[in-house]
Amino acid sequence: MEPFTKLTAVAAPFDMANIDTDKIIPARFLRKLRTAEAGYGPWLFYDLCFDADGNQRPEFVLNQTPWRNTGIIVAGPNFGCGSSREGAAYAMLDWGIRAVIAPSFGDIHFANEIQNGMLPAILPEEHCAVLRQQLKDQPGAQIAIDLESQTITGPDGKTYRFDIEPIYKERLLKGLDDVGLVLQELPAIEAFEKRHYEKMPWLA
């Protein structure tokens, strides 16, 4: 997994609350295989990007010229609620988005972002709202994120401190893979299993 340390990128404002993972990637694309050549980028926010006839919706933020190179999304509360589909994280990552700033996240999607080396940064809604307004006022403006110091610098140069659990911060900074982190504990796992299955032999 690629470490996440710093990111300065064009940021796009998403005003709506409760952006669910069905919106981030509609279910019909989840059957696609994801390979190095064919990523999930083309399916990102597909039904917001295109109308029923396959025409681009010009009003959708990522379709507008200043936001073609978006690397960061600033959203409303409960971003990524709903389905557990990791395709939502794949689609953002493959499109080029590596961080989402929001007041809160759906739990499973939050974990999926971390597992893919993406940063889900939590800022209070009032700060998210200020950032979204600035991004609308200055289309294409950039936001700078520094994970080490847990800071986000808005287009006007104002800096906000964001929250992230130390355990997730460490994984992202070092690009750690969870399977490796679990297998370090193999002797403890085996000892646990012995005790556990003695107590519940019907599970073994």
Add this chain to the structure above:
Amino acid sequence: MPTLFEKIWQQHVVVDKGAEALLYIDRNLLHDGAFHAFGALNREGRKTRKPRQHLATADHYVPTRERDKGIAAIDDADAREMIRLFDINGAEHGIRCFGMNDPQQGIVHVIGPETGFTLPGLTMTCGDSHTSTHGALGAYAFGIGATNLKQVLATQCLWQKKPKMMRITVDGTLGAGVSGKDVILAIIAKIGTAGGTGHVIEYAGSVFRAMRMEGRMTVCNMSIEAGARAGMIAPDDTTFQYVAGREYAPQGRHWETALTQWRALSTDAGARFDREVSLDGSAIEPTLTWGTTPEEALPVSAVIPDPASFTDANKRAHAESALRYMDLKPGTPLTEINIDRVFIGTCTNGRIEDLRAAAAVLKGRKVKVQGWVSPGSTVVKRDAEAEGLHRIFEEAGLEWRASGCSGCAAMNGDMVPAGMRAASTSNRNFEGRQGKGARTHLMSPAMAAAAAVTGHVTDVRTLI
């Protein structure tokens, strides 16, 4: 004084690092969407560490019509590939699989409890958000993404931060025509789709104690729609009777040992929760959604709200866009909403009790709209046919199909056409969930049957 959740958590901590714990996962369920996890596992050259702790079923991509023609006859090439990969991955990893035509095939959250694979006191995962369903039996069961699923296959463990705890108490007695679906929709309408974020919900109170297992599963299933990590109900005699004799349940001398352990699994008096909510069960009416998130739900006697009346700016903006998508006007009584399609089934409401409730309304009546019934599992299908329920559905004018996720996420091609309005017993009314441009109203099986009979949203209590 631990809670039900804490007791199970404590019994499964392998390593405790304070900020997070390495949690042992007793049993994991898989479905035909798990190919991303198997693909990653294969690329990394890893094996499934304990194949017997996994059980798989084909549900999301299986056709619900002409199933006996086999995999080769599936029109959609991508779906056909998913089902084919499913069989291959299961065989390669030594995991028992209920393939498309297996007599035990069904939706993953239906077959878990049905086979006894789901048991009280277990930790369980599945690469699916509605894994919360299994908490109805007193397990700690939660949905995970593909990378975490890969880890469970490779290690049987996950690093987890301990979630917060919330208790929702519903006392009183449910009225006639009011079911688990109405209770959970009323709860979500109250606490919101983010109301349970970061929490495990324990459902307590006389309403849940009196509920059969099917209703409890409906409630726990939709915990995720309240944002919760999991939903749980303390196991009791209703649970034990349900579990007894099922294939994966403890048998013989193990049964008594298990019962002793399971009886200890309730929240101790005086245990502390991070948040407590209560509702009056007697006041809950048949409830349905009008918008595009499960919290946009109201009792059937209500009218479509005016977004301008919402104080929260985010909720107001959401309601405005929801009404545009749903093509509805503020002030319209919910019972004046016309319905074009009816879909009865899913892991929320595809169990035998759900089908009985719908059939009770449809018996001797004709439907005014097209629709179909897809039982939650092939076993439910057989049981329903033995009771003659399929004939009631067919005589009323609904299609009786094979078991699968079907029109819930429309991944197998069973869609609601664009612009059409469905009365659906599923769990998500998101834009496009049942097909591009499809408009979904979530409701109970009895309410969906009532809407099918009249062609518009109808208070089922007027028909029973």
